[in-house]
Amino acid sequence: MDHLDLPQLLAARGTVRLPGSKSISNRVLLLAGLAAGRTEIRDLLLSDDTARMLEALRTLGVGVAPGEGAALCITGVGGVFPVRRAELFLGNAGTALRPLTAALALAGGEYRLSGVPRMHVRPIGDLVDGLRQLGAEIHYLGSEGFPPLAIRPPRQAAVDVVRLRGDVSSQFLSGLLMALPLRASEMTVEIVGELISRPYVEITLAAMAQFGVQVLRDGGQRFTVPAGSRYRSPGVVYVEGDASSASYFLALGAIGGGPVRVEGVGLDSIQGDVRFADALAAMGAQIRSGSHWIEAAAPLANRRLQGISLDCTHIPDAAMTLATTALFAEGPTTLCNIASWRVKETDRIAAMASELRKLGAKVDEGADFIRVYPPVGGQRLHPAGIDTYDDHRIAMCFSLAALATPLRINDPGTVAKTFPDYFERFAEVARVVPVVAIDGISASGKGTIAARVARALGWHYLDSGALYRLTALAACRAGVAWDDAAGVAAIAAGLEVDFAGNAITLSGVDVSEAIRSEEISAGASRVAALPAVRAALLFRQRAFRRPPGLVADGRDMASVVFPDAATKVFLTASVEIRAWRRHKQLIEKGMAASIAALSQDLRERDERDSQRSAAPMQQSADAELLDTTNLTIETAVAQVLEWVNQVPKKG
Ligand code: DC
Numbered sequence: 001m002d003h004l005d006l007p008q009l010l011a012a013r014g015t016v017r018l019p020g021s022k023s024i025s026n027r028v029l030l031l032a033g034l035a036a037g038r039t040e041i042r043d044l045l046l047s048d049d050t051a052r053m054l055e056a057l058r059t060l061g062v063g064v065a066p067g068e069g070a071a072l073c074i075t076g077v078g079g080v081f082p083v084r085r086a087e088l089f090l091g092n093a094g095t096a097l098r099p100l101t102a103a104l105a106l107a108g109g110e111y112r113l114s115g116v117p118r119m120h121v122r123p124i125g126d127l128v129d130g131l132r133q134l135g136a137e138i139h140y141l142g143s144e145g146f147p148p149l150a151i152r153p154p155r156q157a158a159v160d161v162v163r164l165r166g167d168v169s170s171q172f173l174s175g176l177l178m179a180l181p182l183r184a185s186e187m188t189v190e191i192v193g194e195l196i197s198r199p200y201v202e203i204t205l206a207a208m209a210q211f212g213v214q215v216l217r218d219g220g221q222r223f224t225v226p227a228g229s230r231y232r233s234p235g236v237v238y239v240e241g242d243a244s245s246a247s248y249f250l251a252l253g254a255i256g257g258g259p260v261r262v263e264g265v266g267l268d269s270i271q272g273d274v275r276f277a278d279a280l281a282a283m284g285a286q287i288r289s290g291s292h293w294i295e296a297a298a299p300l301a302n303r304r305l306q307g308i309s310l311d312c313t314h315i316p317d318a319a320m321t322l323a324t325t326a327l328f329a330e331g332p333t334t335l336c337n338i339a340s341w342r343v344k345e346t347d348r349i350a351a352m353a354s355e356l357r358k359l360g361a362k363v364d365e366g367a368d369f370i371r372v373y374p375p376v377g378g379q380r381l382h383p384a385g386i387d388t389y390d391d392h393r394i395a396m397c398f399s400l401a402a403l404a405t406p407l408r409i410n411d412p413g414t415v416a417k418t419f420p421d422y423f424e425r426f427a428e429v430a431r432v433v434p435v436v437a438i439d440g441i442s443a444s445g446k447g448t449i450a451a452r453v454a455r456a457l458g459w460h461y462l463d464s465g466a467l468y469r470l471t472a473l474a475a476c477r478a479g480v481a482w483d484d485a486a487g488v489a490a491i492a493a494g495l496e497v498d499f500a501g502n503a504i505t506l507s508g509v510d511v512s513e514a515i516r517s518e519e520i521s522a523g524a525s526r527v528a529a530l531p532a533v534r535a536a537l538l539f540r541q542r543a544f545r546r547p548p549g550l551v552a553d554g555r556d557m558a559s560v561v562f563p564d565a566a567t568k569v570f571l572t573a574s575v576e577i578r579a580w581r582r583h584k585q586l587i588e589k590g591m592a593a594s595i596a597a598l599s600q601d602l603r604e605r606d607e608r609d610s611q612r613s614a615a616p617m618q619q620s621a622d623a624e625l626l627d628t629t630n631l632t633i634e635t636a637v638a639q640v641l642e643w644v645n646q647v648p649k650k651g
Contacts, residue, residue: 003385004412004423005542006402007432007564012256014429016249018241018264020045021271022418023200025239026053026095027207030103030178033062035076035211037233040067043264044239048417049093056088056100076233079182084109092116092345092390092417097147098127098171102179104151105136112141114148118390121146122343127172130164130189131179133157161188166195169340173223174204180225181213188224195220196340197316199272206270210234241265243273245419247321248396250277250296252429254285254305255328255403258297260429266292276318282308283329307331307374312338320393323352324400326372327361327381339368345417346389355394358384359401381405383543392417399426406543432564434549436644437557440571441617442605443578445628445636449571450553452637457551457644462544463499464554464561465524467537469515470497470506472523482526489532495540525605528555529612555609555617566647568623569640575599575606577629 025045030053032039044050058064061082063075081104090097090113097115101124104111114120125145128138135155141148166173173189180187195201198220205215205223212232216224241264253260265274268291277294281287284299284306299305307329312319319335326333341348349370353363359381362373375381381401385408388395392415399422401407415422436459438450447463454461471492472482480487496507503510514520527533534556541561544550552561558568573581579599586593609617619625624643628636 001413002411004409005539006399006407006409007435007542007545008406008547009256009403009430009432010547011431012252012260012403012429013258013431015261015263016425016429018245018262019047019419019421020239020264021203021242022047022049022244023095023203023242023271024207025050026093027099027174027178027204028210028237028239029053029057029074030099031207031211031231032074032233032237033057033060033076034079034103034178034182035231035233036078037076037235038063039074039076039233040071040236041074042067042069042071042236042238043241044072045242045418047420048091049095052089052091052093053096053100056090056096059083059086059088076231079230081107081109085111087112088114090115090119092119094119094122094169094171094344098124098169099175099178101127101138101149101151102131102175103182105131105138106134106154106179106182108153109151110153111151112148113151114141116390118345119147123168124149124172126165126168127175130162130172130176133159133162134183134187157183160186161190163190163192165193166191167193168196168343170195170197170200173201177201177204177215177223177225178208181208181229181231184227186224186227188222191221196313197272199275199314202272203270210237240269240271242418243269243271243276244317244393245396245422246294247273247276247318248399248422249425249429250280250285250287250294251321251325251400252403252426253296254280254283254298255325255400256298256431258286259288259295260297261293261295263293266290266294268292273315273318275315276321279308279310279315279319279322280325282310283325283333305329307333309334309336311336316340317393320348320352320397321400323356323370323372324397327356327359327374327401327404329374332371332373334369334371336369338370342367345391346394348391348394351387351389351391351394352397355384355386355398358386359405359407360384383407383539385410385539388412388414390414392419396422399423402430406545408539433545433547434567434647435545435557435562435565436549436551436567436569436640437562437565437623438551438553438569438571438640439555439557439559439617439620439623440553440569441573441578442602442609443582444571444573445581445633446553446571448633449628449636449640450551452633453640453644454551456637456641457549459549459551460544460546462541462550462552462554464537464541464552464557466499466504466515467492467495467497467541468524468528468533469520470495470504470511471533471537472520472527473511473515474506475527476520476523482523483530485530485532488527488530489536492527492533492536525608529608531613534560558620558623559618567640567644568620569626569643570619570623571626571628571636573628575602578602
């Protein structure tokens with residue numbers, strides 16, 4: 001799927017069972033692989049990043065087999081990989097490439113490690129420098145300081161203290177520490193300068209302890225792995241839910257009323273990102289938690305979330321979620337100490353800033369901070385297509401913006417890195433703006449009935465046929481032929497239209513009458529048959545879905561544009577009555593017309609609209625059929641409203 005259109009949400013409420021933590025999963029997999037004995041891993045995250053680690057472990061000779069239920073059984077190698085020569089491809093998984101580099105550098109074989117192009121511009125020099133002090137033989141195959149790497153068996157190390165820089169990524173310290181038990185002697189790692197993302201080091205130490213290795217700490221900067229440390233399987237290991245993944249749902253609860261509860265992490269969590277809940281609380285959200293769950297709801301008494309200033313060193317990943325939560329706060333939000341964002345899956349500061357601006361927010365950015373100003377003074381966020389930069393977190397963060405506007409997420413599949421079914425879980429807690437889709441054949445009364453239903457409900461109204469008519473008119477005025485698919489699609493994508501009030505304007509000029517001419521009707525039918533034009537108008541139609549609701553009429557509202565519409569109606573009427581109605585309309589406008597010619601014309605348009613290959617007009621299986629031949633407009637409108645009222649309200 002190359003994009004996903006998210007409808008605007010009215011609210012968010014419900015409970016989500018979280019996928020396993022990426023950080024814990026990949027650590028536990030590596031340690032189970034290195035340990036002596038068999039480990040059963042329960043609640044493991046199954047995603048791109050863990051798949052890369054599993055694939056690498058299998059290649060190295062680690063036993064991987066399905067366990068009971070959804071569990072996975074790893075038969076460890078007891079510190080010595082049986083496969084001494086291998087090439088490993090690790091995609092964009094930093095949590096696989098970094099620790100494997102350290103483990104393999106001390107393992108005594110010949111290995112090559114590579115990843116996707118982005119992985120090859122993510123730094124690894126500090127880790128390599130640390131490992132070289134231990135005698136590791138590591139060579140850069142591309143640029144100095146970056147993967148891909150070639151590893152040969154290490155020389156004997158003379159040192160017992162390794163000095164390591166900790167200010168680029170805590171994964172270097174984590175990787176090094178996890179590899180040290182592969183050596184028999186005592187070894188100390190001393191951090192030079194600042195150590196960022198400390199909570200991730202805690203996860204590493206907790207995982208090592210589970211596998212029988214206690215790291216001794218001397219202050220915050222020295223870590224010692226005692227002589228003779230060996231990994232032993234603890235038997236069964238449970239992986240906690242992912243605290244970073246929890247952040248999106250907690251934010252949804254805080255912005256969208258809530259409560260939204262996440263299960264799988266709580267007060268007992270070893271993951272630093274659970275502290276994201278404190279940041280939400282500082283913004284005013286109501287937070288409750290238990291040992292294995294956390295819940296977020298909007299501020300009390302209809303108050304709004306408040307912008308905050310936060311040093312984010314302790315929650316580097318979950319902090320990204322604050323950047324989009326900030327869109328809903330009063331006053332700006334400043335996130336500092338986030339320089340590490342620049343060397344992640346993408347340059348996250350730059351990516352966040354440019355996508356937030358697309359929605360209409362003002363953003364300041366610097367080397368290590370971002371400041372987000374929500375729209376003020378009656379301005380609101382507007383629909384946009386969000387690029388995701390092969391970065392799962394950008395995709396998930398921007399889904400929150402759906403509480404303010406319909407939007408398009410490009411390449412949504414990138415969430416598979418850590419949360420393959422994110423958007424399914426999202427849909428479960430999302431309460432979307434409702435849609436009534438009214439499709440039908442030409443002159444069946446759709447326009448009149450849909451507009452009246454919209455007025456009765458106080459909802460917005462979309463006359464989708466008008467968009468095809470506007471496209472035909474704009475093409476005509478620009479001298480683009482109606483059968484020039486690419487040319488007309490470009491016109492459709494760039495239409496400057498406004499439906500506000502009673503008039504429809506094109507580039508500021510009232511064209512309400514012009515688009516109803518017989519010539520433009522014929523042109524609309526021609527351009528509507530072009531798949532590229534239909535694709536270009538799709539998101540534009542979905543962008544009409546604004547609170548409190550939308551009534552949309554056309555040919556493919558129920559089947560293509562709003563397949564999740566709560567109410568779907570298909571209108572029909574005999575060709576005789578439709579020709580008679582059209583005749584009456586034309587006579588009222590002072591135009592001459594023949595009923596026979598109108599009947600013939602309608603038959604031809606029905607034929608063309610239902611036979612075309614792109615979205616042919618047909619009744620959706622789940623639509624109510626309404627034959628208006630013998631109905632007054634009032635009766636038809638009443639019937640549609642009755643169907644609307646029959647729809648059960650979610651939650
Ligand atoms: O409903 P209308 O007559 O204004 O529609 C104008 C043309 O556009 C008509 O030929 C059908 C086509 N159309 C379409 O293909 N899909 C829609 N959703 C709406 C209209």
